[in-house]
Amino acid sequence: MKKQSSNKEDSGKKVISSTIILEIIGRPAEQLVTxxxxxxxxxxxEKGVKVTNKKINEPVLIKDTKDFYTTxxxxxxxxxxxxxxxxxxxxxxxxxxxxxxxxLIALTNNGWTDILSELTRRLHGYEEVARVLQxxxxxxxxxxxxxxxxxxxxxxxx
Numbered sequence: 001m002k003k004q005s006s007n008k009e010d011s012g013k014k015v016i017s018s019t020i021i022l023e024i025i026g027r028p029a030e031q032l033v034t035x036x037x038x039x040x041x042x043x044x045x046e047k048g049v050k051v052t053n054k055k056i057n058e059p060v061l062i063k064d065t066k067d068f069y070t071t072x073x074x075x076x077x078x079x080x081x082x083x084x085x086x087x088x089x090x091x092x093x094x095x096x097x098x099x100x101x102x103x104l105i106a107l108t109n110n111g112w113t114d115i116l117s118e119l120t121r122r123l124h125g126y127e128e129v130a131r132v133l134q135x136x137x138x139x140x141x142x143x144x145x146x147x148x149x150x151x152x153x154x155x156x157x158x
Contacts, residue, residue: 015078017052017101018085020094022073029059029069036073043075043092048084052076076100082107083114090122 022039024032036056044051053076059069072095079085082105089097099105107115 014102015050015080016082016085016099016105018077018079019096019098019100020075020077020088020092021096022075022092023070023095024072025062025068025070027067027069029061029071032059032069032071036071039092040073040075043077043088046084046088046091048080049088050078052078082111083118086115086118090118 022036024036026032026035033056040051040054040056043049054073055075056073057071059071062068062070075094077085077088079088085097085099088094
């Protein structure tokens with residue numbers, strides 16, 4: 001859904017035009033479309049983001065499954081700043097992102113600082129979740145070993 005135009009401006013400020021692809025898997029098929037519509041609506045409500053076009057494809061049954069479906073949506077966006085596009089990437093995790101225009105995006109050191117700070121903040125959040133899950137997994141494995149009959153038998157023999 002690429003669009004060609006001459007340097008669009010939104011309220012006097014140059015905007016960045018991009019196309020993203022959101023993919024989703026699940027069931028029932030109707031829920032996939034509803035979910036994508038909701039995500040796209042939320043995306044359009046984000047600060048500095050305007051959804052200019054969307055195309056949600058019909059769900060397709062995934063090969064070798066009974067009732068798992070997949071679909072995707074192509075969404076054209078205009079963002080006021082590259083930082084807002086980066087936030088969209090982290091928040092909605094699109095399968096594909098293409099910057100349509102402008103061809104050249106120059107960033108100040110403050111622009112880079114904002115983007116890298118957002119990246120760092122998100123990565124630290126993911127790392128924290130991963131550590132908590134690792135700890136919980138380790139604790140559950142210990143408890144499971146205590147509960148398994150074969151471990152109880154071995155302890156009785158000692």
